[in-house]
Amino acid sequence: MSKVIAFAGKGGVGKTTVASLVIRYMGKVDKGPILAVDADPNSNLGETLGHDVISTIGDIRENYMKDPQGVPSGMDKVNYLETLVEQALVEHPAYDLLVMGRQEGQGCYCMVNNILNSFTDKLSAHYKYMVVDNEAGMEHLSRRTSGEVDMLFLVTDYSLRGLRAVSRINSMLESLKLNVKNIAIVVSRGPETLSEPFMKEVEEIGLPIGGIIPNDPALLEFDMEQRSLIELPDDSISVTAVHKLMDEYCPN
Numbered sequence: 191m192s193k194v195i196a197f198a199g200k201g202g203v204g205k206t207t208v209a210s211l212v213i214r215y216m217g218k219v220d221k222g223p224i225l226a227v228d229a230d231p232n233s234n235l236g237e238t239l240g241h242d243v244i245s246t247i248g249d250i251r252e253n254y255m256k257d258p259q260g261v262p263s264g265m266d267k268v269n270y271l272e273t274l275v276e277q278a279l280v281e282h283p284a285y286d287l288l289v290m291g292r293q294e295g296q297g298c299y300c301m302v303n304n305i306l307n308s309f310t311d312k313l314s315a316h317y318k319y320m321v322v323d324n325e326a327g328m329e330h331l332s333r334r335t336s337g338e339v340d341m342l343f344l345v346t347d348y349s350l351r352g353l354r355a356v357s358r359i360n361s362m363l364e365s366l367k368l369n370v371k372n373i374a375i376v377v378s379r380g381p382e383t384l385s386e387p388f389m390k391e392v393e394e395i396g397l398p399i400g401g402i403i404p405n406d407p408a409l410l411e412f413d414m415e416q417r418s419l420i421e422l423p424d425d426s427i428s429v430t431a432v433h434k435l436m437d438e439y440c441p442n
């Protein structure tokens with residue numbers, strides 16, 4: 191089974207950024223084959239990694255549902271869907287990327303979902319690590335990982351509101367039947383020293399602060415230039431902060 195590193199938190203706090211930098215770290219320290227999974231329908235992990243993503247699992251599902259008879263002759267539907275998933279997999283020397291895309295609409299999706307889920311499960315078994323960028327609800331995570339998560343980073347900005355979202359997600363874990371082995375808070379765009387009211391709220395949540403990623407102007411620059419965060423220089427402050435985080439928290 192691959193080791194699962196997952197990210198969750200409220201929208202806009204920095205999950206996709208930290209996930210991209212973690213993928214960058216994994217490539218640099220040569221952690222072995224990595225599957226990056228973009229499991230947030232509103233997300234852009236593909237963009238921050240510098241890809242124009244063409245096909246998502248959601249697109250495959252919707253297109254199939256629109257025209258179930260459209261399977262090419264000589265192929266059965268399982269082979270056909272599996273081929274489409276293989277084509278949707280974006281390959282990069284440091285990782286492969288799978289984008290889940292939009293969630294299903296109305297209708298009976300069981301059959302197509304079963305085929306897609308069992309194939310993505312089979313596929314993920316080929317990787318040593320899976321890095322999953324999640325939506326706040328984390329439904330994908332329980333579906334995608336048989337509920338086993340080795341490291342969950344709950345990302346927040348430097349605000350009490352962000353921390354409260356962390357607290358809500360933390361209390362949802364049990365009902366989602368997720369078995370999380372290790373969990374830590376990551377403060378994105380935080381100061382060097384966290385304020386007392388912030389730390390008081392952290393203590394109430396009862397989770398450790400895994401790391402603080404400082405505000406890094408290079409991230410804005412890369413966004414404007416639409417460059418992959420993989421290409422950030424080694425000495426950028428966000429990169430060094432993520433290295434420190436991963437040296438401590440990367441599951442072996």
Ligand SMILES: Nc1ncnc2c1ncn2[C@@H]1O[C@H](COP(=O)(O)OP(=O)(O)O)[C@@H](O)[C@H]1O
Pocket residue numbers: 199200201202203204205206207208378379403404405406407409410413428
């Ligand atoms: N440490 C940081 N320093 C500067 N900008 C950041 C930092 N973390 C995130 N950002 C910026 O904030 C915005 C939202 O980040 P993103 O990672 O997409 O959040 P999320 O995935 O949680 O919605 C992006 O424009 C990103 O470049």
Ligand SMILES: [Mg+2]
Pocket residue numbers: 202205206207230232233234235323
């Ligand atoms: Mg995101």
